[in-house]
Amino acid sequence: MSKRILIVLSEYGYWGEELVGPLEQFDARGYRTTFLTPTGKRARALPPSLDAEYVDPPLGRSVTTADMARRAREVDESARLDDPLSLADLIPERPYYSALNHLRELEDYHRRLDEALDGLVGSFDALVIVGGSGPIVDLANNERLHQVILAFAAADKPILAECYGVAALAFARDLETRTSLLWGKHVTGHPKEYDYKDGTGFLGVDFNMGPPPYPLEYILRDATGPEGGFHGNVGKEISVIVDHPFVTARSTPDSGPSGELLVEVLENGLRRHGW
Structure with a gap:
């Protein structure tokens, strides 16, 4: 039976190659x-x-070849991305602690959450979070996505995150411990040297944020803790880290290799690479 992959995209803009790179690997198989x-x-x-x-x-x-621009445009303009699933429809929202009947609402939330996650995780073999600037806005601190990430990790199913999509892994944590899911893990992601000093933009918003609102490298260094580590691999053309269940990719040119490594995880049980 063919593998089933759930791919998360930002509504504020994804980077073309960071979708096409892994997607072409999945399609080929x-x-x-x-x-x-x-x-x-x-x-x-x-x-x-x-x-x-x-x-x-x-x-x-330039970080985009003419051929990749063409391939990314073909995917972006195709019907493949029409009618995506809605995270807001699938995963319930945790109630505020100021809710009038908080205990009952919280119990109901956990019941509905468990049902939703069981169905979602049971339907897919891996989770992919595509990068770009958009994830800064609607994926990094998305509690619904955090719950999906936690559930895939608990089920020992691999999670690939690219570029600024890796931030969602750092912020995914159980509210009982508040410890990052990445604690003790080795990851890569957008290093400080790759960050813009100006011009960070998003689709649908007429606003130049200037530099990114947070330096992802610093967040990942803190999130992984003393037993884990962040690997920027600045000066190296490719940076992809596998520390099961996570596959993390630094930026655009790492997209295809990250998809290849996720396939290795799914097909051959790869658990460590790049560190």
């Missing part, structure tokens, strides 16, 4: 893919990720 967005809105690629002439400021060069 006949995996079935399903897309999920925070509210069920169709995701769109960030325009710079479809432009081979766009020069990435920190790297001083």
Whole structure:
């Protein structure tokens, strides 16, 4: 039976290659893919990720080849991304502690949450969180997504996160302990050297945030703790880390290799790579 992959996309813009890279690996092996967005809105690629002439400021060069721009545009304009699942519809929202009947509402929340997660995790073999600037807005601190991440990890099912999508892993934590799910793990992600100093933008919002609102590297260094570690691999062309159940990718060129390694995890039981 072919593997089933749940792919999470931001509604504020994903980076084209960071979807296409792993997606082409899955397609080549006949995996079935399903897309999920925070509210069920169709995701769109960030325009710079479809432009081979766009020069990435920190790297001083284009990071998108003409061929990749074409392939990413074909996926972005296809019907594949139409009608994604809605995270808000699938996963209940935790009640505020100020709710009038908080205890009963919390009990009901956990009952509905367990039912929803059992169905979702049981339907897929792996979870993928695609990067770009959009995840900063609607994925990093999305409690519903955190619950999905926690459930996949508890089921020992692999989770691939790319670029700023890795932040959602750092913030996924049980409210009893408040410890990051990444504590003691080894990961990669967008290093400080790769961050913009200005021009961080999002689809659907007429706002230049300037630099990213948080330095992902610092968050990941803190989240992994003294027994884990962050690996920026600055100066190396590829940075993908496997520390089961997590596969993390630094940025755009790591997308295809991260998809290949997720396949290795699913098919051959790979548990460690890159550190």
